[in-house]
Every structure is written in structure tokens, then in C-alpha cells.
Amino acid sequence: MTTKTVDVLLVGAGAMSTTLGMLLKQLDPTLKIAMVERLDHVARESTDGWNNAGTGHAAYCELNYTPQQADGSINATKAFAINTSFEVSLQFWSYLVEQGKLPSPKEFINPTPHCSFVWGEKNVEFLRKRYETLSQHHCFKDMEYSEDHDTLREWIPLVMKDRQPDEKVAGTRVRYGSDVNFGQLARHMVLHLEQQDNFDLLLSRIVEDLNKQDDGSWNVTLKNTESGQKEVINSRFVFLGAGGGALPLLQKSGIREGEGYGGFPVSGMWLVCKRPEIIEQHQAKVYGMAPIGAPPMSVPHLDTRVIDGKKALLFGPFAGFTTKFLKQGSFLDLPCSIRLGNLKPMLSVAKNNMDLTRYLISEVMQSHSSRVDSLRNFFPEAKDDDWELSYAGQRVQIIKPGTETAGKLEFGTEVITSEDGSLAALLGASPGASTAVSAMMSIVERCYEERLQKSDWQDRIQELIPSYGKSLTDDAALMETVRARTLSVLELDPQN
Numbered sequence: 001m002t003t004k005t006v007d008v009l010l011v012g013a014g015a016m017s018t019t020l021g022m023l024l025k026q027l028d029p030t031l032k033i034a035m036v037e038r039l040d041h042v043a044r045e046s047t048d049g050w051n052n053a054g055t056g057h058a059a060y061c062e063l064n065y066t067p068q069q070a071d072g073s074i075n076a077t078k079a080f081a082i083n084t085s086f087e088v089s090l091q092f093w094s095y096l097v098e099q100g101k102l103p104s105p106k107e108f109i110n111p112t113p114h115c116s117f118v119w120g121e122k123n124v125e126f127l128r129k130r131y132e133t134l135s136q137h138h139c140f141k142d143m144e145y146s147e148d149h150d151t152l153r154e155w156i157p158l159v160m161k162d163r164q165p166d167e168k169v170a171g172t173r174v175r176y177g178s179d180v181n182f183g184q185l186a187r188h189m190v191l192h193l194e195q196q197d198n199f200d201l202l203l204s205r206i207v208e209d210l211n212k213q214d215d216g217s218w219n220v221t222l223k224n225t226e227s228g229q230k231e232v233i234n235s236r237f238v239f240l241g242a243g244g245g246a247l248p249l250l251q252k253s254g255i256r257e258g259e260g261y262g263g264f265p266v267s268g269m270w271l272v273c274k275r276p277e278i279i280e281q282h283q284a285k286v287y288g289m290a291p292i293g294a295p296p297m298s299v300p301h302l303d304t305r306v307i308d309g310k311k312a313l314l315f316g317p318f319a320g321f322t323t324k325f326l327k328q329g330s331f332l333d334l335p336c337s338i339r340l341g342n343l344k345p346m347l348s349v350a351k352n353n354m355d356l357t358r359y360l361i362s363e364v365m366q367s368h369s370s371r372v373d374s375l376r377n378f379f380p381e382a383k384d385d386d387w388e389l390s391y392a393g394q395r396v397q398i399i400k401p402g403t404e405t406a407g408k409l410e411f412g413t414e415v416i417t418s419e420d421g422s423l424a425a426l427l428g429a430s431p432g433a434s435t436a437v438s439a440m441m442s443i444v445e446r447c448y449e450e451r452l453q454k455s456d457w458q459d460r461i462q463e464l465i466p467s468y469g470k471s472l473t474d475d476a477a478l479m480e481t482v483r484a485r486t487l488s489v490l491e492l493d494p495q496n
Contacts, residue, residue, distance in 0.1 A: 012242035015433035051393030056178035114177025244325035262399035268392035345407025
């Protein structure tokens with residue numbers, strides 16, 4: 001058994017781990033970093049292009065980020081947080097492009113207008129109120145709104161084709177939305193990291209155990225699935241960024257902060273268009289209203305994607321249920337995650353979320369024709385034979401101990417860190433990779449607090465993320481400056 005000593009061990013080779021690795025290497029190039037991945041390729045689970053929506057989540061089009069209150073008003077708090085978090089990601093990616101540490105932006109991000117589309121009097125009224133609320137704020141000042149069929153036909157011709165002239169519809173558009181191939185982005189980051197000193201990528205490794213040492217470091221036991229050999233990596237800091245696989249690893253660590261957490265796996269499926277002539281008629285991400293009881297990942301959308309340089313058209317996702325925590329995981333993942341400490345929260349969530357359970361059952365039971373029927377709300381002329389089903393990645397929603405109930409089902413992401421800052425884990429799904437830079441900076445703040453207070457790191461962060469330490473939500477001038485730069489560097493504004 002071999003033993004290696006590093007400063008940082010990143011478990012998982014997806015969007016989160018690669019982002020944290022890049023951040024830390026920019027802050028201190030001397031850090032010894034190892035990245036371990038259970039598969040034999042980088043970013044092939046939830047980060048892979050076909051396993052997620054690829055939406056640069058900025059809350060421009062996702063209606064579930066702006067819930068309507070009992071008094072009819074729109075709560076935009078989450079939309080502002082997600083929008084500014086994505087701007088942080090754009091700043092970091094822009095820096096990496098400018099420095100030649102990422103390739104041409106078209107290799108991983110492409111301009112794709114973000115649109116919302118609704119039909120029916122009640123939904124149109126909601127979208128109008130949402131637009132009125134958001135467009136008054138500088139973060140959303142460029143949002144456009146229309147109920148006019150001709151205008152909407154210019155924005156989303158495929159969606160408006162042959163609709164009845166008297167049908168009540170409405171849409172919003174932000175022209176500089178984006179489609180992100182997070183898989184390619186992560187692979188480019190790893191490619192750069194591999195060219196640096198003191199970085200090792202260890203593929204085909206399964207984490208078997210994590211043990212805290214007397215000096216505060218961690219001994220992490222790995223098994224090489226190709227050779228069968230076992231290895232031990234000793235690290236001062238461990239990050240568990242393994243997507244759905246992070247929860248079982250957090251449980252193995254035994255840290256007090258992870259007690260009581262459970263996971264609820266939700267799978268996803270897409271309808272993928274097979275006809276190039278149809279694909280070419282659509283250039284947008286068009287999001288609609290979520291069905292009652294649906295998880296956020298199941299908000300229906302008709303999506304232009306650019307995956308590995310080729311344009312594609314997807315609709316969905318359709319949710320499903322499996323006990324796997326990873327697409328290439330085991331059906332024993334869910335039962336093996338149940339502990340005495342999280343049993344009560346998990347049973348409580350199961351009891352109090354029957355709408356979600358019924359929704360998932362109905363989704364699983366759908367036929368191909370019924371899925372295409374759902375698509376016809378967005379594309380009235382859709383034909384069954386022009387679309388095929390593709391399986392997306394797994395999402396594990398967080399179950400945590402609640403205050404009013406024994407357990408609470410969370411649909412966001414959550415960073416968990418040990419008290420001494422030697423271990424961190426990221427749980428959850430939406431909005432996921434879009435806010436990776438903000439999420440990973442929160443880990444740097446918690447786990448490298450002393451280093452971060454020093455002037456060299458402070459100065460460096462200002463280079464990487466110029467808005468760091470300031471509020472893009474409150475500072476309109478700063479947002480305008482930041483956005484102008486990122487749209488230019490990443491070539492996202494089609495009008496420029």
C-alpha cells in the first residue's frame with residue numbers, strides 16, 4: 001500500500017472539484033493537490049453535457065426562482081442571489097480566458113437567449129408581474145416582455161408556429177443568456193491543472209474510507225478499480241465534490257456537522273430531436289411553469305444545446321425515481337445511506353411529500369406519446385417519431401433535520417464544513433454548476449480563513465473576481481462594469 005501526502009484532496013472530477021482546484025491553484029501555485037475520480041474519465045457524471053440542462057442559471061427564465069406570495073407579489077430574493085452568483089462564475093471564467101488558461105469561449109459557452117413562455121390568463125398575469133418586479137432592478141434591466149404573437153414569433157418561432165391567434169400567451173427574453181457545456185469546461189480546467197506542478201489526477205479510484213488523524217489531517221484510503229491496489233493519501237484538507245456520491249462519503253467521514261443528513265435521488269430523462277431541420281429553427285432556452293409537486297429540476301424547457309461543437313435540441317427533463325445516487329452508481333446507494341441518525345428525517349420527508357411521490361410515479365409511468373404530448377405545449381407541431389428518449393444524470397436532493405418537522409427536503413445546494421475546516425462537502429443539485437465559483441469561494445472563506453485575510457490572497461482574488469467583497473445586487477454601476485466585461489470576453493452578447 002502506497003502513501004502520498006498532499007495539501008488538498010479533491011474527491012470527484014466534476015464542476016465543483018475542478019473549480020475549487022483552479023481557484024486554489026490561482027491563489028497559491030505551490031499547493032500540492034490531488035484529484036481522485038471513480039470513473040476513468042473526467043466529468044462524466046452530472047457535469048457531462050448530456051446529463052444536465054446546460055443552462056447558465058441566471059434566473060432570467062426559471063420561473064421557480066420567483067415564487068408568487070399569498071398577496072400576489074413576486075419574491076425575487078432567490079432570483080437576485082442566483083443571478084449575481086452566476087455573474088461571479090462569469091468573472092472567473094473571463095479571467096481564465098484572458099490569461100489563456102481556458103480556450104476560446106465557444107469551446108464551453110455559447111450565447112443562447114433565455115426565455116420564459118406561458119399560456120392561459122392566470123399564468124400570463126403571473127409572468128407580467130414577474131417581469132414588472134425583475135425589470136425594475138439593474139440585474140434584470142435588459143429583460144424584454146411581450147404578449148404579442150408576432151414579437152414572440154420572432155423570439156421563438158418553433159414555439160409560436162401555427163398557434164391560434166386568440167390564444168393567450170406571454171414571454172420574456174434576455175438575449176445574452178448562455179448555454180454552458182459544463183463537462184467541457186471541467187475537462188479544460190483539469191487539462192490546465194495537469195500542466196501545473198504539484199497536481200495529480202488519479203482516475204479509476206474509489207474512496208473506501210476517511211480517517212481523521214491526531215494532527216488534524218485526513219488519511220483517505222483509495223482502491224484502484226483497474227489494478228485492485230490500495231493507496232492512502234494524507235491530506236491537510238479534503239473536499240467531497242462527488243455529486244450524488246458526496247453524501248455517502250460525508251457519512252464515512254463521521255464529522256458531527258454531517259449528522260442527520262439524508263438524500264433523495266431523482267433521475268432525469270430528455271426528449272432529443274433527431275431532425276436537423278427542426279433543430280435549426282430554434283435558438284433559445286424556453287422555460288415554462290412546473291407541474292404541481294414537481295422538483296425544480298423538472299421545470300419543463302425546450303432547450304438549444306451546443307455539445308461538443310454540435311447543436312442539439314432537447315425537451316424535458318422528465319423526472320424518475322431510482323435508488324442510485326449516481327448514473328453509474330449502485331441500486332444499493334439509497335438503502336446503504338440510511339443511518340439511525342437520518343432515519344427519522346427521511347421518514348418524515350417521505351410522509352410529508354406525497355405530492356412529489358405521486359408526481360415521480362406518474363412521470364415514470366409515462367409513454368413516449370404522452371411525453372411528446374407535453375412537448376406539444378411548447379412545440380405544437382411535434383411528432384412522436386422525430387424525438388427519442390435520452391437518460392440524464394442523477395440528482396440527489398438534500399434531506400436534513402428540520403425545526404418544525406423531523407425532516408426537510410431541500411432543492412438547492414448546501415456546503416457543509418467541519419468545525420476545524422479540514423473537510424468540506426457539497427450536497428444537493430439545483431442550480432448546481434452555474435454557481436460553482438460562489439460555492440467554492442464560500443469553502444475557501446471557511447477553510448482557508450487565515451490565508452484569505454492576508455493581503456496577497458486578497459489582492460489575487462480581486463484579479464480573479466473583481467466584484468469580490470462587494471454586492472452586485474446593490475451596486476448598479478459595478479454590475480454594469482462587470483457584465484460589460486464578461487459579455488465581451490466570453491462573446492455572449494449577440495448584438496456586439
